Amino acid sequence: KQEVTQIPAALSVPEGENLVLNCSFTDSAIYNLQWFRQDPGKGLTSLLLIQSSQREQTSGRLNASLDKSSGRSTLYIAASQPGDSATYLCAVKGGGSQGNLIFGKGTKLSVKP
Amino acid sequence: GAVVSQHPSRVICKSGTSVKIECRSLDFQATTMFWYRQFPKKSLMLMATSNEGSKATYEQGVEKDKFLINHASLTLSTLTVTSAHPEDSSFYICSARRQGAELYGYTFGSGTRLTVV
Numbered sequence: 473k474q475e476v477t478q479i480p481a482a483l484s485v486p487e488g489e490n491l492v493l494n495c496s497f498t499d500s501a502i503y504n505l506q507w508f509r510q511d512p513g514k515g516l517t518s519l520l521l522i523q524s525s526q527r528e529q530t531s532g533r534l535n536a537s538l539d540k541s542s543g544r545s546t547l548y549i550a551a552s553q554p555g556d557s558a559t560y561l562c563a564v565k566g567g568g569s570q571g572n573l574i575f576g577k578g579t580k581l582s583v584k585p
Numbered sequence: 586g587a588v589v590s591q592h593p594s595r596v597i598c599k600s601g602t603s604v605k606i607e608c609r610s611l612d613f614q615a616t617t618m619f620w621y622r623q624f625p626k627k628s629l630m631l632m633a634t635s636n637e638g639s640k641a642t643y644e645q646g647v648e649k650d651k652f653l654i655n656h657a658s659l660t661l662s663t664l665t666v667t668s669a670h671p672e673d674s675s676f677y678i679c680s681a682r683r684q685g686a687e688l689y690g691y692t693f694g695s696g697t698r699l700t701v702v
Contacts, residue, residue: 476628506690514696515678516593563631572619572693573680575629 474499478562478576485552486584493547493579495562500540505575507536507547508561516561518545552583588612589681591694593640598701606664606697608679614659615681619691620652623676634676635662676697 475498485491495505504523508516520529520536522545528537535548544560559580563573588611598604608618617636621629633649635641635656643649647692649674653665662681666673 481626504690508693513676513698515589516680516693518692520688521690541595563629572631572634573629577626577628 473503474564474566474574476562476564476576477575478560478579480579480581481577482582484582484584487552487554489552489583490550491552491581492550493549493560493562493581495545495547496563496577497534497543497545497574499566500543501566502540503565505536505538506563506565507534507545508563510561511577512559512561519560549581552581554583554585557581559585587683587692589615589679589692589694591679591697593697594695595698596601596700598699600670601668603662603665603667604677604699606666606677606699607660608664608681608694610660610681610683610692612682613681615662615683616659617682618656619680619681619682620654620662621662621678622677623696629678632664648693666699669699671701674699674701 477496479494506521507519510516522529522538537581538545559578561578562576590609592607598678615635620632620635623629631644633641633643633654635654637656637659641654680691
């Protein structure tokens, strides 16, 4: 059974710092991996999607990497801003293109001005 | 593109009543929609998968008679919490799978905070 773990559970950094969020999964047979952002009491906003054949994806100040063989992904946020404060969720999709998403518990990020 | 609208965003109901939550794909056809439940400091838990025009597939441990799911059209799925109890209070989120989702990922609604008093 696929399990997704995110470390740390919470992180507080001063504005401007670069930071890394970690995600690990137990079954390397994934179809893709997706990083989401969730603001308090809100739904999920997709940040980056990495296909199983890809190593990384970039969008603005965000860079996500994937090492499928070791079951790990990282989300790198450059030059963090207070507006980046949110919970970041990692989800893996298995079972081919029709598979469900399996989520981690998230990392709650707080960027202090 | 790929917007999913979920309504209502918040609802408070009395114990024993039923509540319906709607999930609409606004600019695409969603052959498959998913319903999740989120507990504080926990992972999103998949409750059921609904395919347009067929019965929903429920995850183990989810009571299908309590959480009624209807996916009558390619743009609308509804979740009805029947005879709600305080323990049903939670955050419910839907997501929709569109054609090409393997390239773009799944799109999520904004969630519904249900409070049963």
